[in-house]
Amino acid sequence: MATVIALLPARSTADGTHRRLLEEALLRFGERGFHGVSVREIAEAAGIRASSIYAHLESKEELLFQLMYIGHEEHYEMLRHALLDAGADPFSQIRHVVAAHVRLHATYPLLARVCNRELPALSEANRDRVLTIRSNSEQLILDVINRGMSRGVFHVSDPWLGYAAIGSMGIRVAEWWDQRAYDIEDVAETYADFAVRLLSGAPAT
Amino acid sequence: MATVIALLPARSTADGTHRRLLEEALLRFGERGFHGVSVREIAEAAGIRASSIYAHLESKEELLFQLMYIGHEEHYEMLRHALLDAGADPFSQIRHVVAAHVRLHATYPLLARVCNRELPALSEANRDRVLTIRSNSEQLILDVINRGMSRGVFHVSDPWLGYAAIGSMGIRVAEWWDQRAYDIEDVAETYADFAVRLLSGAPAT
């Protein structure tokens, strides 16, 4: 096996062929998108015929949904645990949360890309399930920012824009991390610095 | 016409049916991706039959390439003019460049999404043409950061990570701007503030 690190979080309970399908689908969806990859290609990469997929999944979309659900769950859980580890200091909180955000995107870059690109390919019901988790993560970060604001240690003209900017920095790590020679922890530290600077800098102009 | 603002930059010289095809393709590629949209759908949205497309373009991929080329050109030109307007002060330079970066992504969000998602759908030759422009834009921003560093007004542990973080903030604007009630100029100003803070903050830890 060429992959040194796991493609999927341990959270995925799928095993055997099911897991193999998720992994091979992830590799391809991550590179060429949901609509750019056929069921036959995934099946044959997993060593079975296309028709055999339907013993494990009810549709191609379910493959995408399971990946996106696992990805969003893992992300939220990483943020939540990071916050629990951070204590009560807003600086520590934002540093822990941003570092976890970055780590997720560098550890599972393909999963993160799929999660951030393929929302429109999901049925409305499945999209809603994913968006529910996403809004929990958004709220978690916004809570940290707002708390820091009300304690007077963070100063931004608009908290949501602060959230958007910090979130964006991390999301994009999934697009370049595996092509560059950075250490995950260095990036996580640096981005945590960036977030602190961005939120706490003296009000500009 | 429902569209209030232009879908495409004035830079696109295509007119008539050709332009119509670019616009209808952009609307759909921006929502569901290159592989998620058929030639027939684009053609019929433009009021012609699928086969008539080939009087204007030689392939579906050329439609994507023209969009991506226009988008990357417009982006680079906006950055370049912003820098020319900024004078010699590193703070002014980064503010102007970041504001232009944000403005591009809020003015042409669909075009920006296509440019940032569909690189793997291009042939190698076309991808290279697009990546050439992209690396010019990268270098332009890196030059501003490095110059600020060597003048001692910017302090980041790694200039490329600073570039990546600032670039990411702006790129993601294309994903949310048209769904939220922000004024472009407010976002551009705020993100320029963020970039200045991110680059010039006191060395953390």
Add this chain to the structure above:
DNA sequence: CGGAAACGAACGACCGTTAGGTCGTCGGCG
């Protein structure tokens, strides 16, 4: 011996693209 997991074959739909023809416009020439 039962059931899960795999198979080959086939379904109807749709894919990007080509071939060949019709129509209207327009520049050049007798």
Add this chain to the structure above:
DNA sequence: CGCCGACGACCTAACGGTCGTTCGTTTCCG
């Protein structure tokens, strides 16, 4: 001035191929 040929834009029809999925059967393990 009036005709003519070329051309561009569009059409219908069809190509070979691939799509996601279903069906009925076989294989194999507990």
